[in-house]
Amino acid sequence: MxxxxxxxxxxxxxxxxxxxxxxxxxxxxxxxxxxPVKQQVFECGNPPTGPARGRFSVRFYLVAILFIVFDVExxxxxxxxxxxxxxxxxxxxxxVVFIGVLAAGLAYVWKKGxxxxx
Amino acid sequence: xxxxxxxAAVKSLVMLLLALNLTVLLxxxxxxxxxxxxxxxxxxxxxxxxxxxxxNLGIVNTLxxxxxxxxxxxxxxPAGADKLLHFFGPFLAVFPVLVxxxxxxxGDVLVIGGREINLQVAxxxxxxxxxxxxxxxxxxxxxxxxxxxxxRWSLLGAIRGSAQMISxxxxxxxxxIGAILVFGTLDLQAIARAQGATIWGVIPAWGIIYQPLGFLxxxxxxxxxxxxVPFDLPEGESELTSGYFTEYSGxxxxxxxxxxxxxxxxxxxxxxxxxxxxxxxxxxxRDGFHFPGGFALALPQVVVVVMQVAxxxxxxxxxxxxxxxxxxxxxRYRYDQLMDxxxxxxxxxxxxxxxxxxxxxxxxx
Numbered sequence: 001m002x003x004x005x006x007x008x009x010x011x012x013x014x015x016x017x018x019x020x021x022x023x024x025x026x027x028x029x030x031x032x033x034x035x036p037v038k039q040q041v042f043e044c045g046n047p048p049t050g051p052a053r054g055r056f057s058v059r060f061y062l063v064a065i066l067f068i069v070f071d072v073e074x075x076x077x078x079x080x081x082x083x084x085x086x087x088x089x090x091x092x093x094x095x096v097v098f099i100g101v102l103a104a105g106l107a108y109v110w111k112k113g114x115x116x117x118x
Numbered sequence: 119x120x121x122x123x124x125x126a127a128v129k130s131l132v133m134l135l136l137a138l139n140l141t142v143l144l145x146x147x148x149x150x151x152x153x154x155x156x157x158x159x160x161x162x163x164x165x166x167x168x169x170x171x172x173x174n175l176g177i178v179n180t181l182x183x184x185x186x187x188x189x190x191x192x193x194x195x196p197a198g199a200d201k202l203l204h205f206f207g208p209f210l211a212v213f214p215v216l217v218x219x220x221x222x223x224x225g226d227v228l229v230i231g232g233r234e235i236n237l238q239v240a241x242x243x244x245x246x247x248x249x250x251x252x253x254x255x256x257x258x259x260x261x262x263x264x265x266x267x268x269x270r271w272s273l274l275g276a277i278r279g280s281a282q283m284i285s286x287x288x289x290x291x292x293x294x295i296g297a298i299l300v301f302g303t304l305d306l307q308a309i310a311r312a313q314g315a316t317i318w319g320v321i322p323a324w325g326i327i328y329q330p331l332g333f334l335x336x337x338x339x340x341x342x343x344x345x346x347v348p349f350d351l352p353e354g355e356s357e358l359t360s361g362y363f364t365e366y367s368g369x370x371x372x373x374x375x376x377x378x379x380x381x382x383x384x385x386x387x388x389x390x391x392x393x394x395x396x397x398x399x400x401x402x403x404r405d406g407f408h409f410p411g412g413f414a415l416a417l418p419q420v421v422v423v424v425m426q427v428a429x430x431x432x433x434x435x436x437x438x439x440x441x442x443x444x445x446x447x448x449x450r451y452r453y454d455q456l457m458d459x460x461x462x463x464x465x466x467x468x469x470x471x472x473x474x475x476x477x478x479x480x481x482x483x
Contacts, residue, residue, distance in 0.1 A: 003122065004240060004241055004242060004243070005240060005242075006122065006123060006126050006240070007126040007129065007130055007220055007238075007239040007240030007241075008217070008220050008221075008239070008240045008242070008248075010123070010126050010127050010130045010239075011130045011133070011134065011216075011217050011219070011220040011239055011240070012217055014127075014130055014131060014134055015134065015213050015216040015217050016213060018134065018138070018216070019208075019209050019212045019213045019216065019373065020209065022208075022212070022369055022372070022373045022376070023205055023208050023209050023369060023370050023373050024205070024369070025189040025190075025368070025369035026188075026189060026190065026191055026192065026193040026367070026368030026369040026370065027193050027369075029189055029190045029369075030189075030190055030191050030192045030193050030368050030369075031192050032192060032193075033192065034194075036197070038194060039194065039195070039196050039197040040196065040197065041196045041197075041198070041267065041268060041269035041270075041364075041365060042269060042271065042359060042364055042365065043269075043270070044359075048269075048270075052198075052268045052269050052270045052272075052273060053265065053268065053273060054270075054273075056273070056274070056277055060277050060280075060281050063281045063284065063285060063457075064280075064281070064284065066461075067284040067285065067287070067288065070288045070465070071284075071287065071288055071291070074288060074291045074292055074295075075291075077292070077295050077472065078247065078295065078298065078304070081295050081298040081299045081302075081472075082298060082302060082303060082304060084299055084302070084476065084479065085302055085479070088480065089480055092476050092477065092480050095476065096473065096476075099469055099472065099473060102469065103466070103469055106461075106465065106466065106469075110461075110462065115457065115458070115461045115462060116454075117453060117454035117457050117458075118454070
């Protein structure tokens with residue numbers, strides 16, 4: 001178990017050091033002359049008004065929910081795909097039903113207009 | 119135990135350096151290549167020793183001068199920004215991309231002093247799942263970076279980016295299932311080995327021959343995951359100034375820029391591993407060439423391994439250059455077109471691909 005993941009852990013360490021140095025380089029090497037004008041957020045010349053983290057379109061939430069539904073179902077397909085050759089025809093029939101339900105769900109969402117951006 | 123750890127560390131360093139070098143090389147290919155495509159000269163100012171060569175290829179410019187400039191710039195953090203998340207935005211954009219390389223095999227077995235070294239950093243039996251899980255994490259880099267800066271442009275870019283990335287992740291995951299059905303394993307090294315076989319003794323049994331549609335779906339979804347033209351809505355210079363990294367400067371901005379190129383390398387490396395025979399050279403076995411027709415050529419083991427690694431790097435490089443060509447050839451999508459392509463085209467296509475592949479496998483026995 002550990003043998004398998006030893007390389008992963010070591011790679012995590014190396015990658016964290018490399019990326020950390022890359023991100024932090026200007027904090028150490030760069031100059032620091034902060035000022036009120038320089039620290040203003042970019043807003044095409046106008047002074048920014050109100051909080052930036054405001055409300056945004058509800059459609060993005062819809063996409064997130066659809067993602068969870070479909071991604072979980074995709075995950076179910078992975079173990080099936082691996083043992084598929086051993087399952088044979090019964091495995092195929094079961095998965096046709098499962099994918100049929102998935103496709104019906106997609107068709108329903110499509111028809112309801114959840115995928116439409118206007 | 120310590121020997122294993124040392125070998126794993128060396129392999130990990132080799133793989134990371136390979137990935138980083140390819141990434142940096144791509145920066146040069148992008149800048150000089152785009153200049154070539156747009157009929158201009160491109161980077162040609164910086165040089166060392168007053169220019170020994172009569173021509174300037176811009177290598178010093180893109181690989182040395184620009185990084186030094188970026189790394190020594192001021193790190194501006196806007197007022198009202200979350201300083202910790204401002205750091206972790208670019209960090210999480212590149213870190214997950216780099217660690218995916220741990221599961222990608224870059225060669226067959228290298229035998230040194232009777233010890234067999236598998237040229238793969240971590241021999242994971244869940245390789246593809248690991249890769250998908252890690253590349254999925256890079257969404258956090260976009261979202262956190264955009265949220266942390268307290269800027270409207272950044273937030274809009276971050277939201278667009280996250281919606282786009284999760285939409286195409288489904289198509290990507292489904293597109294790979296066809297390949298898993300064919301190979302019957304998630305272990306990337308086993309998939310690479312399976313592609314060493316031949317069909318009728320002539321055609322190399324690469325994944326693309328079994329899964330042409332699966333490859334197309336994976337490639338399109340992969341390019342969408344890299345968030346570059348034609349799918350660069352999260353950055354969209356003409357609409358969002360610079361998207362989620364509007365408020366980044368210096369080395370953090372360089373890191374964000376690098377994340378795009380690192381993702382290109384990851385997508386190419388995965389496409390190579392799954393669809394283009396990974397490190398396989400056609401007809402090259404562990405002891406040398408075995409051409410169809412009975413002709414054989416014995417080669418020393420080191421030569422074989424070097425050829426395999428070179429073959430892997432070459433294939434990855436070709437796919438990377440193809441993606442850069444796509445980036446400079448196509449115009450940008452509109453956001454509704456982008457979502458339509460992901461949900462209404464790629465997703466049904468991928469479902470159909472899974473069904474067709476399964477039926478063909480059952481029929482073929």
